[in-house]
Amino acid sequence: MLDFNFHLEDGELLGLIGPNGAGKTTVFNLITGVYKPDEGNIVFSGRDITGLAPYTICQKGIARTFQNIRLFKDISVLDNVRIALHKDAPYGLLKTLLRTPGFFRGEIQMDKQAREYLQIFSLEDKADEIASSLPYGEQRRLEIARALATKPTLLILDEPAAGMNPKETRELMDLIRWIRKDFGLSILLIEHDMSLVMGVCERIYVLDYGQVIAEGLPEEIRRNKRVIEAYLGEEVG
Amino acid sequence: MRVSRKLVLLVLMLFALGVLAGCSSKQEGGDKAGGDKAAVETIPVGINVELSGDLASYGSNSRNGMVLAIEEINQAGGVLGKELKAIERDCQSKPDEAMNNSAALVGEKVIAQLGPLTSGAVAGSTPVMMQNKTPLIAPAATAENVTVEEKTGKTLDYIFRVCYLDADQAKRMAEFALNDLKVKNAVIFGSTSDDYAKGLAKYFEEAFIAGGGEIVAKEGYVNGDKDFKATLTKLRSKNPEFIYVPGYYTEVALLIKQARDLDIKVPIGGGDGWDSPDMVKVAGVEALNNTYFANHYSVEDPSPTISSFVKAYEAKYKKLPDSFAALGYDSAKILAQAINDAGEADPAKVAQALAQIKDFPGITGTMSINEKHNPVKKIVVIEYKDGKLVSR
């Protein structure tokens, strides 16, 4: 259903847009290993990651958020982030069961790291709250914090601004730019909110019926006829 | 939602109340024999049998026999001028529960424990009874090692039984098949999920081969099975002259019926697990012709002791007693005699008296307790003939 070809430069902030059902989320699912492509390859940092299990792909440096938030609902905000830190857990199973001093050092270290991530997203005060009790916008931010905690080199954001008000969206835009600079990573973004995409993305792919119909700088996309027909027409026009 | 939850509670409470009411009224009925004269001193007797779980139907029959015996004893003036008081527990067909119950019963200072039925559950109770020097009378535990220590073969001082051993009844049946029915080969098709039937199968095979016969096939079923046709179809092709079916009547009756349905006409034999009025009802008169089983007694025996027992049991429980009921009855009666012999209600003394019992006239035969605490008594072979039990 998808015939798709695109690339992403190191440190780039790339946008992916397209009308509903264009296959944007499917692209994300293919990259992160949730679905396996029928043919073709996915190459990341020079290595073929096609068909790998999602957790391996994550360990190789790709992290994502979800269109319909998928937090670990019944546990604390802090634990949500700490789970993302687990792949680099600083102690082994034996130390865990025996509670050696190394375990406590590791726990303190993880705790500190997790709180740092929360701080970035101004969630440090909510560390002990249950994830599902947060307001919507904060849940979105927590999801990004969690994804960031896996220390990715590529961060994939699936409609991060969905359900946010304009003010929150503006703050999010600043945050995304800042994250990219500060953590030195590439970001791939799916978004409906045009102002966000046009505002932060350096390059944009437009997807329709599983095909790339346009590619270029935000300005070029804005003027592209096919794009306007397929998608922007109603909204911008 | 709230309303429906309240409804739930209401309905459940009603159920619980109904059950409790039913139960207490039942107990009243049960205790009547002793209840009228509350002032009379009582001797507590523990009944620890299978009232739930796989063996519930056998356990409850045995319990009925015990309770009937205790009532009769009390009506006849009790023992040593005191009445026997039954304390019932359900061992759920599990060894650990049997043990737990024994501990509770010993805590209530029972003079002895009657039950459980199966050898496994008795083995669970045994250590507690031994430690507390309180006798246990097993009505129907037929395995070899019930009354002796597993490793040393030493007789256990406080464990007794009133039934014969599996080895003896299997041997009796093997000899009967070889000598009376004059068969030369046999197949064994018994339950493999309980030790009782498995033991019988083993002993039968040994005795049958020792007597010059040949076992042409061995098959098994699992307790609770209802369909035996697959295996019977297979056995039919072996053309056996005799089929030995060790197991309980719940399965055996169906098995015989299905065998006859499949036109297997050869004689079929088994052990005391067969004994039940249900055999004829389930298998049918015709199917049961040419079947034989070793048993403790015959419910149609005309002797006055047996017929009065059968009548009393039928009057109280509206059904005929099976072997388990008779053995339960005997275990309570033999206990009463031992208490009388001992002259005082002391568990250890009663155990000594039990070991000395000679020629006790039980429903299941006249028995004497031997040095291994097993009863020495006759084993009858019963033939089903047109729905009637004929002793052979």
Next chain:
Amino acid sequence: MEKKRFVPRSFLIEVLVLAGIFTLVQYLIVSGLLNEYYQINLSAMCINIILAVSLNLINGFTGQLSLGHAGFMAVGAYAAVVVTTIYSQSFILGLLAACLAAGLAGLIIGVPTLRLKGDYLAIATLGFGEIIRVILQNIDFIGGPAGILGIPRYSTWPWLFGLTIFTIVIIANLINSSYGRAIISVREDEVASELMGINTTNYKVLAFVIGALFAGLAGALYAHYFYIIKPSTFNFLKSFDILVIVVLGGLGSTTGAVIAAIFVTMLTAALQTFPAIRMVLYAVILVVVMVYRPQGLMGNKEWGRRTFGRIWGEKNEPLANK
């Protein structure tokens, strides 16, 4: 952040309380004040606690519905008894054999079946439990359906109490760690967990093996307390009994599992005085508790976190769950 003490005061208090309980009971047993009946129920309580806490790791924390716990208990019981009774080795060797055998069985069963989800996993584990029972029933070396009799009673109060605490501590230690959080994330959202770099299959198997291992331990203790084991003791209804304890206590609450194990053991003992309607009352109580408290007695909350979770002094922080 406050610098933690290596041995905080709360830990010392817990150790004192536990030691106190232990000594008191030990005194009552030695002096003969606690009769056989109470001793049996106390022992059954310890065994039930181990079973419930270990099943809770699989069903409550990992969120994988397993209905085959009695099977692992059986493997442990038989392994231990073969070592101690048939080969006359020491109890410690028997316990080790039990854990090893049950853990191995957990691994062999867990690896293929844990790919299944929900009810399919439930029926597959139930099936394996029954297969274990049927196999045991057909091995004459270990007594077939009659089982093994004359097992020495090695499970004394110090063993039972010690190993119960050991089980709770180990499982609480596991849960309150990064590994435990990984295990809980599988329950919360398997897909998200996988995408956060967690090899969910590994953690499911890990929890399953540890759960099985402790079930085996409980089996060994059971066998060496009740003198006799037979395959029919470990049928699927036994697995249901353990599951009932876990759900009554509250899935994902070790405290709940412990409390429910104590409660159910006492309830069963108390109901014995009504032999005829024991099971009816038990069923009614079960339904009423579930209808009124479907989340179990404890939900997924914990009590006495200080008591067990941080035997070597853990800092004050919320558990992985509420």
Next chain:
Amino acid sequence: MLEFLQQLINGLSLGAIYALIALGYTMVYGIIMLINFAHGDIMMVGAYVGFFSIAVLGSNIFAALIFAMLSCAALGVLIEKIAYKPLRNSSRIAALITAIGVSLFLEYFTLFLLTPQQRVFPEAAFPLHKYQIGGLLVSNKDIFIFVLAVILMIALQYIIKRTRTGKAMRAVSLDREAAILMGISVDRTISITFAIGSSLAAAAGVMIGIYYNTINPLMGIIPGLKAFVAAVLGGIGIIPGAMVGGFLMGILETMVSGYGSTLYRDAVAFGVLILILLVKPTGLFGKDTGEKV
């Protein structure tokens, strides 16, 4: 060959009973995702109702069958209202434990009320006739059970595919929220599902009574478990899956007893189930929907 065909006949009769029980399991599961462990015990109650209406009221076999089906339909609805409905929004495992509770209640309340003794179905209610067809033995009971099972299954298929009620059931099973929006009464649909499922179980109970002659309060446990396995084998929640699973289970068990050993029959049944699940994790007819991300 002749023996094989004979075994096949044995297997089909057994399978018909499993299939009928499995259908109820699957219907209930399909609609509220509950493994109704009490289902086997509803079958037991059906067998007892059938027994009493023949033995006490002296009705004929068909009247007994219908009476049993109606009573169990009512019982099923009652159980759902009392025990399962309050838990509809709770965790599924809580509902599962409740089902176990209901199952224990039915077993032991019957045991308390009617004693643990087995009852014997009066032979006269359905006298046996044997037919010899080319060396094969077939009885009128075999034929009766098989034909009745097939008729009931066809009737069920008709109800589900062709009637309004059936459409409502399918709608609720697919998406309860959407069904409510479409104006379907979910409560009513669930009640009907329980009624139909339970009455099928009752039919199976009466059949067991006729076929095997004896019934007892704990008779529902093992066939219930086997039927559940059959339902999972076919893909739980899927009606044709339950039928095929039931027959498959019956034939499998018969063949293992006939050509292998009864001792390992249950182990083989579960073994086959596990193998099938490993190859096809949602059963033979199950659709692997996969999770939406």
